[in-house]
Amino acid sequence: MRDFEYEAPTALSAAIELLAQANGSAKPLAGGTDLIDHVRTGRLEPDLLVDVKKIDELNVLKLNGDGLRVGAAVPCYRIYGTPEISQQYAALTDSCRIIGGIQIQSRASVGGNLCNSGPAADSIPSLIVLGGVCVIAGPNGTREVPAEDFCTAPGKNVLEAGELLVEIKFPARATNSGSHYRRFIPRNEMDIAVVSVGASVVLDESKENIVSARIALGAVAATPLFAQAASDLLAGQPANDESIARAAAAAKEIATPITDMRGTAEYRTHLVGVFTQRVLNAAISQARGEAICYKPGH
Amino acid sequence: MAKKRVVTTTINGDTHEFLCKPQQTLLEALRDVLGLTGTKEGCSNGNCGACTVQMNGRPVDSCLVLAVEAEGADLKTIEGVACGNHLDEVQSAFLEGAALQCGICTPGFIMQTESLLEENATPSEEEIRFYLSGNLCRCTGYDKIVKAVQCAAEQRQAANA
Numbered sequence: 001m002r003d004f005e006y007e008a009p010t011a012l013s014a015a016i017e018l019l020a021q022a023n024g025s026a027k028p029l030a031g032g033t034d035l036i037d038h039v040r041t042g043r044l045e046p047d048l049l050v051d052v053k054k055i056d057e058l059n060v061l062k063l064n065g066d067g068l069r070v071g072a073a074v075p076c077y078r079i080y081g082t083p084e085i086s087q088q089y090a091a092l093t094d095s096c097r098i099i100g101g102i103q104i105q106s107r108a109s110v111g112g113n114l115c116n117s118g119p120a121a122d123s124i125p126s127l128i129v130l131g132g133v134c135v136i137a138g139p140n141g142t143r144e145v146p147a148e149d150f151c152t153a154p155g156k157n158v159l160e161a162g163e164l165l166v167e168i169k170f171p172a173r174a175t176n177s178g179s180h181y182r183r184f185i186p187r188n189e190m191d192i193a194v195v196s197v198g199a200s201v202v203l204d205e206s207k208e209n210i211v212s213a214r215i216a217l218g219a220v221a222a223t224p225l226f227a228q229a230a231s232d233l234l235a236g237q238p239a240n241d242e243s244i245a246r247a248a249a250a251a252k253e254i255a256t257p258i259t260d261m262r263g264t265a266e267y268r269t270h271l272v273g274v275f276t277q278r279v280l281n282a283a284i285s286q287a288r289g290e291a292i293c294y295k296p297g298h
Numbered sequence: 299m300a301k302k303r304v305v306t307t308t309i310n311g312d313t314h315e316f317l318c319k320p321q322q323t324l325l326e327a328l329r330d331v332l333g334l335t336g337t338k339e340g341c342s343n344g345n346c347g348a349c350t351v352q353m354n355g356r357p358v359d360s361c362l363v364l365a366v367e368a369e370g371a372d373l374k375t376i377e378g379v380a381c382g383n384h385l386d387e388v389q390s391a392f393l394e395g396a397a398l399q400c401g402i403c404t405p406g407f408i409m410q411t412e413s414l415l416e417e418n419a420t421p422s423e424e425e426i427r428f429y430l431s432g433n434l435c436r437c438t439g440y441d442k443i444v445k446a447v448q449c450a451a452e453q454r455q456a457a458n459a
Contacts, residue, residue, distance in 0.1 A: 006320035101432020106356035
C-alpha cells in the first residue's frame with residue numbers, strides 16, 4: 001500500500017489543524033472500510049491519515065428528550081446495539097444492519113458512509129428522512145448542513161479542505177411516528193442497492209391519518225434524493241393505499257437512474273414505486289406499533 | 299518515507315510489542331511481523347472474511363484495519379481458539395462435519411462463529427447465514443458450515459448445562 005503518515009489526535013482542534021495544514025493531502029480515518037480499500041487500490045493517494053476515533057466528540061452516541069446525536073466515528077454495531085435507537089429511529093438501524101457484513105459493521109461508521117457520498121450509500125436516505133443535520137467543524141468554526149444537502153455528486157460533498165464531519169444530530173421523534181429503510185438487491189445480504197427507499201411518518205392520535213412524512217431515495221440519481229413533493233402529498237391524508245400510491249407515483253417522477261449491470265433505468269424507476277409503497281406501509285405499521293414482516297433485501 | 303511505529307497489543311492473552319509502518323494492515327503485521335499465519339488473506343478488500351480476527355471483542359476484517367490502529371487493543375486470532383491440544387467446540391464441529399475443503403476460509407469462519415455464539419448461543423439457521431454473510435467459501439456450498447455451527451452451538455449448550 002502507498003506510504004503515508006498516521007496521526008491519531010485526541011482533540012478535535014488538533015484534527016482540524018492537521019487536516020487544514022495538509023492542504024488536501026490528508027484524509028480522516030474512522031472505520032476505514034472504504035478508505036483503506038481506496039488507498040490500497042490507488043483510488044485515493046493521501047500523504048496523511050488522521051485517525052479520528054480517539055476524539056470524544058466523534059464518539060458521542062446520545063439519545064435523550066432533545067433527540068439523538070451520532071458522532072461521525074460511531075460504528076454501525078453501536079447504533080443498532082442500542083434498543084431505544086432501534087425503536088425510535090428504526091430507519092437508521094435498518095440501514096446500519098445491512099451495511100456490509102457483521103465484520104464491516106464492527107468498524108464502518110454512518111459518518112464515513114455519508115462522507116464517502118455514494119449514490120447508493122445505505123445510511124443516507126435514513127439520515128434524510130429522520131431529519132438528520134450534519135455538524136461540520138473546520139478552521140473557520142462550526143456549521144450545520146441538512147443531510148439532504150450534504151452530497152453534491154457521486155463521491156463529492158459540501159466538506160471543504162480542512163473540514164471534518166463531527167456528528168449527525170436528529171430531532172426528537174414525535175409520538176405515533178415510525179420509520180423504515182430497505183433496499184432491493186438480488187441476493188439477501190452483502191450487496192449494493194439497485195434501488196433503496198427510506199421513509200418516516202407521523203400519524204395523528206387515531207393512527208389513521210398522516211400528519212407528515214419524509215421519503216428519500218437511493219441509487220436512482222447522482223446523490224441520494226429527498227423526495228419532497230412525494231412527502232408533502234401525504235401530509236393530512238388518510239394512511240391508506242390510495243395516498244401511498246399517489247406518493248409512490250410522485251417519487252418515481254424524481255428518479256433519474258442510470259442503466260448498468262444492476263438494472264435498467266426503467267426497472268429502477270419501477271422499483272422506486274414498489275419500494276416506496278412497501279417502505280411507507282412498514283413505517284406506518286411501525287408507527288401503529290404493529291410487527292413488520294421484513295427480510296433485508298426484499 | 300513514514301517511520302516505523304511501535305505498537306503494543308494483547309494477542310490471545312499475551313502482550314506483544316511490534317514494529318510496523320502506517321501502511322501495513324493488521325493482517326500483514328499478524329502474518330509477516332508476528333508470524334501468526336493462521337489468519338488468512340483472501341480478497342484483501344473486506345468481502346471474503348478470511349482474515350477475520352476479534353478486536354476488542356468484535357469481529358473485524360484484519361485487511362481493513364491498519365496495524366497502528368491496534369495500539370492498546372485486545373486481539374484474538376485463530377491461534378488463540380484451541381486450548382493446548384484441545385480443539386474447542388467450533389473447531390471440532392468443523393472438523394467432524396467436514397465443513398471445509400481447501401481450508402483457506404476456515405480460520406475466518408471459525409473466528410466469526412466464535413463471535414456469533416458469544417452474542418447468540420442458540421442461533422437459528424437464518425441467523426447463522428446472516429451473521430456469516432461476510433465470510434465466503436468457494437468450496438463447500440455452505441450447508442456443511444451451517445450444520446457445523448449448529449452442532450457447535452448444541453455442544454456448547456450441552457457443555458454449559
